[in-house]
Amino acid sequence: MTHVVVTGSASGIGRAVVDDLLARGCAVTGIDLAEGPAEAQVLHAIADVTDEAAMRAAFSAGVEKWGIADGLVACHGIRGQFVPTLELDLDGARRLLDVHLIGTLVAARCFAEQLPDEATGSIVGVSSTTAYGGWVNQADYGPAKAAVQQLLRNLAIEWAPRIRVNAVAPGHTRTPMVQSMIDNGYDLGPILQRNPLGRLAEPAEMATVINQLLLEDTFVTGVCIPVDGGWTAVGK
Numbered sequence: 001m002t003h004v005v006v007t008g009s010a011s012g013i014g015r016a017v018v019d020d021l022l023a024r025g026c027a028v029t030g031i032d033l034a035e036g037p038a039e040a041q042v043l044h045a046i047a048d049v050t051d052e053a054a055m056r057a058a059f060s061a062g063v064e065k066w067g068i069a070d071g072l073v074a075c076h077g078i079r080g081q082f083v084p085t086l087e088l089d090l091d092g093a094r095r096l097l098d099v100h101l102i103g104t105l106v107a108a109r110c111f112a113e114q115l116p117d118e119a120t121g122s123i124v125g126v127s128s129t130t131a132y133g134g135w136v137n138q139a140d141y142g143p144a145k146a147a148v149q150q151l152l153r154n155l156a157i158e159w160a161p162r163i164r165v166n167a168v169a170p171g172h173t174r175t176p177m178v179q180s181m182i183d184n185g186y187d188l189g190p191i192l193q194r195n196p197l198g199r200l201a202e203p204a205e206m207a208t209v210i211n212q213l214l215l216e217d218t219f220v221t222g223v224c225i226p227v228d229g230g231w232t233a234v235g236k
């Protein structure tokens with residue numbers, strides 16, 4: 001049976017990834033700061049992705065329960081501050097980079113460590129459309145998501161051919177993260193107007209692409225696929 005570790009499994013896109021994996025018959029180790037609901041094929045582990053000792057313990061618990069993990073979806077994340085750069089709280093910006101970039105690095109290392117030399121595996125991480133082009137008041141988030149993309153590209157080269165490593169770049173998706181942005185005054189109007197498909201994505205739509213990229217044994221590695229309703233294709 002395929003065993004997939006999912007970080008950020010308790011909410012939003014990560015939660016949808018877990019649901020989709022369960023529908024595909026996979027066993028899941030979900031790692032998050034928050035508890036997940038009791039489910040037959042899911043082991044929930046509480047860990048901060050930036051804490052390598054805690055992450056190793058979570059991976060060990062998963063491997064003990066389900067056997068070697070052959071897939072990792074690194075889907076944890078926190079939102080940016082959405083303030084002018086001169087007002088950015090630097091401790092918050094450092095924490096954001098730590099969670100997104102170092103958290104993805106730690107998860108990938110824990111995954112590679114537990115994979116036997118003769119085994120093959122697959123990783124999908126999560127970047128963002130904010131990693132392309134320039135965005136106002138996003139000096140913290142966009143650069144972190146661009147860094148995640150570059151990290152995964154480097155790992156794809158370093159760990160080939162044993163581990164395929166890819167990413168997706170979601171557009172705005174209806175999750176608690178985006179809801180908290182809206183609650184704090186973020187205006188979705190211009191976003192929806194610019195998007196060729198004219199709506200928010202649903203978490204399940206991200207999960208389908210992530211899990212296909214993860215589970216289908218294809219020739220694809222080292223890429224980042226925008227899943228954005230055409231956002232990055234717009235030329236004006």
Ligand SMILES: NC(=O)c1ccc[n+]([C@@H]2O[C@H](COP(=O)([O-])OP(=O)(O)OC[C@H]3O[C@@H](n4cnc5c(N)ncnc54)[C@H](O)[C@@H]3O)[C@@H](O)[C@H]2O)c1
Nearest residue numbers: 008011012013032033048049076077128170172173175177
């Ligand atoms: N929702 C969007 O529109 C959107 C767009 C582009 C990219 N993304 C990215 O997709 C991923 C998932 O976002 P989402 O919208 O589902 O967010 P979400 O807030 O709904 O879920 C994120 C999950 O990550 C967990 N998490 C946060 N920090 C953690 C840490 N240090 N250790 C372990 N777990 C931690 C949270 O507890 C939460 O369960 C993130 O990487 C986000 O940056 C989201």
